[in-house]
Ligand SMILES: Nc1ncnc2c1ncn2[C@@H]1O[C@H](COP(=O)(O)OP(=O)(O)OP(=O)(O)O)[C@@H](O)[C@H]1O
């Protein structure tokens with residue numbers, strides 16, 4: 485019935501800094517099913533955004549994906565890749581890490597779209613909103629007109645030097661075609677922008693935050709993505725607008741059947757939007773499952789900590805309660821082999837000095853958790869002594885040259 489659209493296996497992304505290697509994302513596994521909304525939740529610094537950037541191949545120096553595969557299921561793309569890159573293709577699944585960069589990037593804005601917390605970052609201030617959405621429409625149209633090839637020619641004749649110079653001279657007349665403009669207006673209407681024809685001709689700074697967020701969703705939808713990655717798409721907005729935008733995303737998802745990977749630190753948002761959720765800590769997913777599995781049948785003490793004492797998950801209030809202690813240093817040489825949460829965990833035991841693998845909680849492997857408590861009960865007699873990790877307590881901004 486359901487099929488996986490993304491199969492991410494053992495993905496790691498590191499930043500090579502002067503202090504050392506930073507393991508921002510680390511042995512990350514995830515299978516996304518077509519049409520589901522999967523939430524990733526975790527504290528600040530847990531690697532959520534770097535995961536999203538890694539999937540979009542947008543990690544910048546000093547960062548780099550250092551291992552793993554990102555399988556994308558798409559029969560026509562697989563067909564196109566099969567001849568030139570047979571090793572990258574397995575049935576309908578293409579390992580995006582095993583094909584050349586230009587082929588991989590041709591999927592951006594066509595098969596994959598991303599929306600960010602901060603819509604200003606995805607709009608050019610000197611072009612109207614309508615032009616920019618129309619341009620996204622054009623990218624999609626070119627991609628479908630010309631099969632996604634290994635050597636994607638992303639620039640059609642409209643983007644000759646001449647038309648580029650024209651666009652510089654006449655920045656408000658950059659619509660490539662009348663039909664892409666019409667589609668842009670239609671998309672603005674879809675995301676609930678009043679007077680869309682008029683608003684299309686306005687510049688980003690003429691939009692309110694909520695309206696620009698909607699416009700960014702319109703821009704992402706212009707590419708008719710298979711997979712939409714939304715990184716904190718509503719965090720900057722007030723609660724009422726947040727709810728409207730999330731409902732809008734839900735409606736659009738139901739209409740288009742797209743798959744959404746939704747990144748948030750807000751458990752209310754997860755409860756409202758997602759089918760499944762992965763809880764991220766120190767660059768890894770430590771617990772995953774359906775909302776019921778993770779929220780009602782919680783195993784990992786970190787998930788419990790995130791859930792705090794608030795049993796009611798309705799509403800959009802930020803429910804991440806502070807968990808005492810600090811997020812661990814992600815510097816490779818400071819990480820060690822233990823469970824990375826052990827120093828903050830109220831149930832840490834002697835076994836936790838050895839890193840747990842991922843355990844299945846239920847028979848069908850739907851609910852899994854990287855914690856020994858999946859297999860054994862907490863035994864206070866085996867608790868780690870208080871202050872066990874005191875010497876390594878300092879996080880990188882405090883820790884100087886003391887070990
Ligand atoms: N440019 C960079 N250079 C070095 N380290 C980086 C860089 N960008 C990210 N990191 C590291 O990656 C870790 C994960 O960052 P990321 O932005 O993915 O966290 P996040 O879960 O999205 O947090 P937030 O909720 O605050 O957005 C950070 O803690 C940091 O150590």
Ligand code: NI
Pocket residue numbers: 532533534715
């Ligand atoms: Ni982030």
